Amino acid sequence: MERTQVAIIGAGPAGLLLAHLLHLRGIDSVVLERQSRAHIERRIRAGVLEQGSVDLLTSVGLADRLHRERLVHHGVELLFDGVGHRVPLSELSGRELTIYGQHELVKDLVAARLATGRPLWFDAPAVSVEGVEDAPVVRYVHDGREHELRCDVVAGCDGFHGVSRPAAGGALREYEHGYPYAWLGVLAEAPPSAEELIYASHDRGFALHSMRSPTVTRLYLQVAPDESAESWPDSRVWKELAVRLGRDQGFELTEGPIVDKSVTALRSFVVEPMRHGRLFLAGDAAHIVPATGAKGLNLAVVDVAVLASALGRFFADGDESGMDAYSATCLARIWRVQHFSWWMTSVLHLAPDGDPFTRRLQLSQLRYLTSSTAAATSFAENYVGLPFPEGVT
Known part of the structure; x- marks a missing residue:
């Protein structure tokens, strides 16, 4: 039997970043990852970071290599009718985008976690999550033995197919x-x-x-x-x-x-609420967006930033207001991003039946976006990323 304050299931960007943010607040955690270190550090995923994500990583000391190796973008090109149209994102929004592979970010986060000396167990699949209403217990396997981890809070950062979300039973509603x-x-x-x-x-x-x-x-x-x-x-x-x-x-x-x-x-998925008792879901365990807008990783960053702030207040003085507001705070942003990602996907992809009416509507929207400053500004604001929720640091 083991004990910690926060059990974090999943060592992707969400779980590892949350662990670091909690460490900076003096909160103990154990991170469980079912895959090997080599596997998660090779896994090819997203590579676009919003400025808000980069600013957070910088403020907590996780972005030294990122700043040395990243590519900074101030615009994107929309290509249709055989002509490219540049949308000046930074000029319209005042913000920039960073290109930095997710697997490279994971390497940075793993190194930071190991440097703290706090537990990060690879090849340690969580088998079950129990008692999430008031006394959570996570059972996992590591080094051929089953372990029982008791904790105050469980952070489910183990993706769509993980064990965390099913632990809420029928308390959550899914939209897909x-x-x-x-x-x-x-x-x-x-x-x-x-x-x-x-x-x-x-x-x-x-x-x-x-x-x-x-x-x-x-x-x-x-x-x-x-x-x-x-x-x-x-x-x-x-x-x-x-x-x-x-x-x-x-x-x-x-x-x-x-x-x-x-x-x-490509698919869209959201679960509501993102909390059940002492179980909190973050990243792909709670929501998935089509890759068209490059938003999945950035949504996960905001999730764990909100959660870390809430848990910081809870463990400091027992204030549960942030925990109570966690789901609503995150979902307000998630649904906005879902709409933008759905819109981009619908406008840019050819309908399977090749419907000429739909195709004409798509081209009309693209022509309007690239000829109207107002439309381009709205696109830029959503594409570069909305500001973090108020009070989240």
């Missing part, structure tokens, strides 16, 4: 929306073909040009949900990218060895 397309994502050892992200709306389907570093490019193609990565040999990938990212003039796609390739379905 599926999309009739998926993304084929590839990682290529090739210099980026442009300095900023390119979102392409093409009659053959959506494409996205992104990057991870000056020598590594991240690229996506809209595909059917039932397609496999094996049906897309490298030559086919590059040929299709050249078509969808092509334009009337001034662009050349840089090719290189493809080192990672996978197909990911």
Whole structure:
């Protein structure tokens, strides 16, 4: 039997950042991760950080390498009708975006956690979460033995398929929306073909040009949900990218060895509330957004920032007001981001039936966005990220 103040299930960005924020407040925690350290530090995920996320990481001493190696973007390009249209995000919103691979951030967070000397157990899957109404107990397996971890609070940061959310029983309501397309994502050892992200709306389907570093490019193609990565040999990938990212003039796609390739379905998911008793859900355990707006990681950062502030007040003087407000505070932002991500996804992706009416509506919206300062400003404010909730540090 073991004891801690906060049991954190999941060592992704949400769980590791929460552990660090609690450590700075003098709050003890144990972090449990079912995968190995090597696995989580290699896992390719998002790479776009909002300024609010970077500001928080900087303020708590976690962004030294990030600032040395990141790519800073002040705009994005919307490509349609064979013409690229730059949206000056920083000029319109006063904020910037950072490109820094999520797996690189995880490496930084793991190193910071290990430096504290507080427990971070890899290859330690949580088996069950019990007693969340008033006396939580997390049972997990590590080094071939089952352990019982008693705690005051459980933070479920273990993703959509983790054990945390089911521990609330039927107390939570789930909202879900599926999309009739998926993304084929590839990682290529090739210099980026442009300095900023390119979102392409093409009659053959959506494409996205992104990057991870000056020598590594991240690229996506809209595909059917039932397609496999094996049906897309490298030559086919590059040929299709050249078509969808092509334009009337001034662009050349840089090719290189493809080192990672996978197909990911797009979906939206939200659970309400994000708390049941002493169980608090954060990140993908509570919500998923389509990757179109690059919001998933940034929502998780806000979740744990709100939760850490609330737990800080609770453990300092027994004030539960922040804990009581946690779900409503986070959900207000989550639903705004869900709408923006749904809107971007709907506008940029080709409908499976190729409906010409829908296609004309999409192009109309894109033309309006790139010709109206008011529309572009609204887009920029949502894309670069809303301010953190008041009182969260």
